Amino acid sequence: MPTPQTQPRNDSAPRGGRAFMRVIRRLVRLGALEDVRRLLDRVHPADVVQILRMLAPTERKAFTDVLLSHGRAGEVLADLPQAQVEEILVQVSNERIASLVSRLAPDKAADLLRLLFEDRVVAILKLLDEKTAATLDRLMTYGPETAGGMMTTRFLALDRHTRVGEAIDRLRSEPEAEMVFYLYVVDDAMRLEGVVSLRQLVLARHDQELREIMNPKVIRVRLDTSRGEVADVISRYNLLAVPVVDAGNVLCGIVTVDDAIDAITDETTREMYRLAGLNTEDRIGTPPRESVRRRLPWMVINLGTAILASWVVSFFEASIAQVVALATFMPIVAGMGGNGATQALTVIIRGIALGEIDFSSARRAILKEITVGVAIGVATGGLMAGIAMLWKGNAMLGLVICMAMIINLFVAGLTGAAVPLVLKWLKLDPALGSGVIVTTFTDCCGFLSFLGLGTLLLSFLK
Structure with missing residues (x-):
């Protein structure tokens, strides 16, 4: 919830930035924790969150110990990433958590308690006054992804x-x-x-x-x-x-x-991470081992799709051996298709998220993306045909690459628009998996169209 704007005090410490980070780090390393505590009095909770994100793990531990004894600890914890809050709360007593949540707005307090095991929540609620405990208990019955889970009960x-x-x-x-x-x-x-x-x-x-x-x-x-x-x-x-x-x-x-801004930011981050096959908890400060564990399964799936594309290419090894120039231009066809598909995919997923597209308007959206893809394919394919002709001195090679790019960008527009809509129809997250599926289509179709046309017209390419 919004916090009142206050005029900065004349003695306030510089907030954020490398200079302030150096001050904090130096004080933590020297063990001047009382000085760190005094600095926290002058720093906005949002700036403390940024400091925590930038500190090294050992520095973060010492800084957190000071923070937990500070009156603003609850406000800072409410704005930290979930994984980091869970890690901190494990070290904090029930009595301390009860003190923290009693000073927070009900919605933020409920969000913190949702990160704890049920037995701890019950014990903490018993330490609070009856009215506060009843309010938090009721708020936690609503899902965190609903209006009930977002709302505050402090209204007039x-x-x-x-x-x-x-x-x-x-x-x-x-x-x-x-x-x-x-x-x-x-x-x-x-x-x-x-x-x-x-x-x-x-x-x-x-x-x-x-x-x-x-x-x-x-x-x-x-x-x-x-x-x-x-x-x-x-x-x-x-x-x-x-x-x-x-x-x-x-x-x-x-x-x-x-x-609402937090919800929009979280949803945007989630969609961006899912398109890349990443877990939303994977951040800059995440330990390497944990990042490897989260990313490896998706990369193995990507490896499988890459092998599938290579398998398509393997059918045309004889053609490539006779006209090596085919190998030179293969990445261009696949790359253009992948970029076109990503553009279509981004537009459609954004439309789904904002409610601009439903199943009644899906056909129009798909046809529009196909039209855009073909038009871009004609423009870039024609340009590439000219480049190929000047580069290799073979007009037929230019025609082959032009036709292949038109075909692949048609596929890019079709799959980039249709795949997320199909996933939505199946009640699956459109952002999760769309990128891998669409890229597989454009890679395979790009190689198949280019090498297939090249094989059919092989006598003209030699």
């Missing part, structure tokens, strides 16, 4: 008959309420009836009731709405927060814009 909701002057007094008396730019209007059963912006509240007369100035057309999401959809709603309607309701329209919480 008032009865429709509340007068504007009373509402302003309530705002002043609720310093912990999230997103005071919106005030939600409810009935006696907490059913959402309307919303009042801070601007409307300030401009209204103090004796007016909220029902007179509220907007009854409230954009809302359900508890089971996915994270991606919640982020899309906030982005599409330019909201600072969106209310979350249950099946009976009872207001349960709100999702703030910063959580």
Whole structure:
């Protein structure tokens, strides 16, 4: 959730950057942990996260020990990658974790507790006050990828008959309420009836009731709405927060814009990693052994597809032996097809993620990508034909490579658009596996079309 902006103190330490990193590292190496603790008082939690990511493992351990005794530890942990938080929490006592989560917003506290084993969660909840424990227990029943798992329960909701002057007094008396730019209007059963912006509240007369100035057309999401959809709603309607309701329209919480940004960032990172066959937990600071373990299975699959492409080439060894120039131009045909497929794949996956493409519009999207692929194939194939003719002095070789590029970019457009849509239809992640499947198609079809045409016209190429 958003944090209030504060003016930097005159004595604040330089934040971020190599100079500050050198200061932190030097203090940690010298064992001047009290000086490190004092510096933490002057650094924003978001900057502490960056420091942790850049420190060496031994330095990170000492820095973490200091951080856990600091009042801002919970805010920092809430913004760290999941794997790193899990590693840290293993070393922390239940009492310390209870102290940390009691100072966090409910949604962030619930996210931290979800990383622990159930027996630890139960023990920690017993250490909290009854109201906080009940709130966190309820939030953890919702999936982390849903609106219920994202929402915070620190919001301000008032009865429709509340007068504007009373509402302003309530705002002043609720310093912990999230997103005071919106005030939600409810009935006696907490059913959402309307919303009042801070601007409307300030401009209204103090004796007016909220029902007179509220907007009854409230954009809302359900508890089971996915994270991606919640982020899309906030982005599409330019909201600072969106209310979350249950099946009976009872207001349960709100999702703030910063959580939506986190969701968009996480989803973008996830898709980028999946397209490359990577695990989202594989980061710069991940130990080499762990990175090898996560990447090796996918690389073995890639090896299998490469062998398949080589197997296709093996059928034309005799042709290559007679016209060696075929081997020279093979990578160009395959490479252009792979690049074209990646472009089509990126556009389609983005469209699926943003809800721009559904199965009713799939045919149009596929035809568009095929058309683009063929057009690019004609343009680049013609250019390559001229280059091949000037380079090798053989017009027929130029024609062969031109035709092969057109065919392969047709395949690239078709598979780049169709594969993610088929995976979506099969209820699989379109980003996961699409790259390998599409590249296999373009490599095999590129080699087959180029070498096949070359073999058919072999007498003209010698």
